[in-house]
Amino acid sequence: MGISLGLVGLGAFGSAFADLFMSHPLVDRIALCDREPERVQRFAEKESWKRKFNPRDAYASLDEICRSDLDALVIITQPWLHAPQCIQAMESGKHVYSAVPIIEIPDADEILEWCDKLVTTARRTGRHYMLGETTFYRPETMYCRRQARAGAFGDFVYAEGEYYHDVDNPHSNLRQVMQRRLASTAGQEWLAISAQYKARGVLSGPMHYPTHSTSGPISVMRAHAVKVCCWGYANRTNDPYYVEHGEAYSNETGFFQMSNGATMRICEHREIAVPGRETFRVYGTRGSFENDQWLTNAQATPLTVDEMRDPLPTEVLEAFREVKKTSDVYGGHGGSHAYLAHEFVDAVAHGRTPAINAWEAARYMAAGAMAHKSALRQGELLAVPDWGDAPA
Numbered sequence: 001m002g003i004s005l006g007l008v009g010l011g012a013f014g015s016a017f018a019d020l021f022m023s024h025p026l027v028d029r030i031a032l033c034d035r036e037p038e039r040v041q042r043f044a045e046k047e048s049w050k051r052k053f054n055p056r057d058a059y060a061s062l063d064e065i066c067r068s069d070l071d072a073l074v075i076i077t078q079p080w081l082h083a084p085q086c087i088q089a090m091e092s093g094k095h096v097y098s099a100v101p102i103i104e105i106p107d108a109d110e111i112l113e114w115c116d117k118l119v120t121t122a123r124r125t126g127r128h129y130m131l132g133e134t135t136f137y138r139p140e141t142m143y144c145r146r147q148a149r150a151g152a153f154g155d156f157v158y159a160e161g162e163y164y165h166d167v168d169n170p171h172s173n174l175r176q177v178m179q180r181r182l183a184s185t186a187g188q189e190w191l192a193i194s195a196q197y198k199a200r201g202v203l204s205g206p207m208h209y210p211t212h213s214t215s216g217p218i219s220v221m222r223a224h225a226v227k228v229c230c231w232g233y234a235n236r237t238n239d240p241y242y243v244e245h246g247e248a249y250s251n252e253t254g255f256f257q258m259s260n261g262a263t264m265r266i267c268e269h270r271e272i273a274v275p276g277r278e279t280f281r282v283y284g285t286r287g288s289f290e291n292d293q294w295l296t297n298a299q300a301t302p303l304t305v306d307e308m309r310d311p312l313p314t315e316v317l318e319a320f321r322e323v324k325k326t327s328d329v330y331g332g333h334g335g336s337h338a339y340l341a342h343e344f345v346d347a348v349a350h351g352r353t354p355a356i357n358a359w360e361a362a363r364y365m366a367a368g369a370m371a372h373k374s375a376l377r378q379g380e381l382l383a384v385p386d387w388g389d390a391p392a
């Protein structure tokens with residue numbers, strides 16, 4: 001038997017996932033929820049949705065949909081809302097998927113408190129939480145995890161991860177993204193809350209959105225950050241983007257000691273002249289991975305996307321192909337969208353813990369939050385908290 005699923009947040013990113021979740025063969029019933037009614041309407045009226053969507057399953061708020069009898073919610077709201085909304089969903093008995101990050105707010109200590117509350121709530125309620133981290137399901141990350149399971153890296157010695165996304169990137173201009181996120185009712189409410197952080201003198205930084213860069217090395221090595229020192233580059237042009245958002249730094253670079261004895265370098269940069277990059281490299285004593293190549297000290301072997309990605313069940317691919325009406329069924333961010341939708345639905349339907357559970361997600365997030373704290377203290381060496389592995 002399939003599951004019932006509610007989609008909360010049908011803005012730019014939620015809309016990119018809606019058809020995938022709706023059409024998954026293990027989803028029997030789908031619900032829609034957004035505070036902006038026309039965003040619900042766009043999907044409610046689609047012919048392809050009629051067999052799984054009943055107009056009674058259109059909701060105008062998270063509070064309303066949490067009172068429904070749905071099994072699970074997919075929350076793709078603005079980044080400062082995720083953690084409390086996911087906790088509310090689990091407290092109301094629902095499994096929950098969250099867009100990244102766990103939460104993005106200016107205060108690093110509050111981020112860590114939310115990580116703690118999230119893990120505690122997942123443990124106490126027994127509900128599943130999954131972070132929708134796109135890098136986790138890029139082909140290269142799947143390939144590296146397979147190589148790691150086979151022991152092909154030997155001992156891990158070093159890893160690097162970076163998310164370079166200049167604010168003026170023409171493919172995804174962060175000034176416009178922010179304007180759009182602020183344009184809705186939920187967006188307008190944030191203005192008053194963010195003003196309170198500014199009044200308290202709290203300064204944020206790009207390491208508060210760290211999951212694209214940290215998840216590759218951490219998930220491949222199955223190790224967590226133990227200590228960090230980090231430095232920032234502060235914008236020199238008085239750019240209103242950083243001033244208005246209370247960002248101490250436009251770029252932050254952190255260096256970590258890992259629980260497996262390896263070291264890791266992470267960059268979260270928003271002011272850097274590259275076309276945009278989300279990537280990682282992992283090095284071992286026997287084998288290494290960089291730039292879509294498997295390396296040994298004898299040779300470099302280039303890999304294709306199909307060689308690197310894991311297979312998806314045929315019936316899932318067929319269902320996605322039918323609804324998307326394109327040969328590119330995998331979706332954006334390196335083809336990760338299809339895998340994220342499948343992993344969450346399959347985990348809920350089979351009562352198993354999702355791969356990117358609360359414990360795993362907290363590791364990606366805590367590394368960034370502590371890196372930012374270190375940068376604010378001019379590179380002071382700080383310990384990174386850890387909540388352990390997900391219960392078996």
Ligand SMILES: NC(=O)c1ccc[n+]([C@@H]2O[C@H](COP(=O)([O-])OP(=O)(O)OC[C@H]3O[C@@H](n4cnc5c(N)ncnc54)[C@H](O)[C@@H]3O)[C@@H](O)[C@H]2O)c1
Binds near residue numbers: 077333
């Ligand atoms: N590579 C990635 O993983 C990636 C890429 C892009 C965006 N994202 C994440 O996706 C999230 C969404 O981004 P977006 O650009 O779609 O934002 P958006 O502002 O376009 O959409 C958010 C939607 O959530 C709705 N919403 C907020 N609170 C609600 C509530 N209580 N009840 C019902 N609806 C509510 C808003 O009305 C809005 O329609 C962000 O958190 C972002 O970090 C991740």
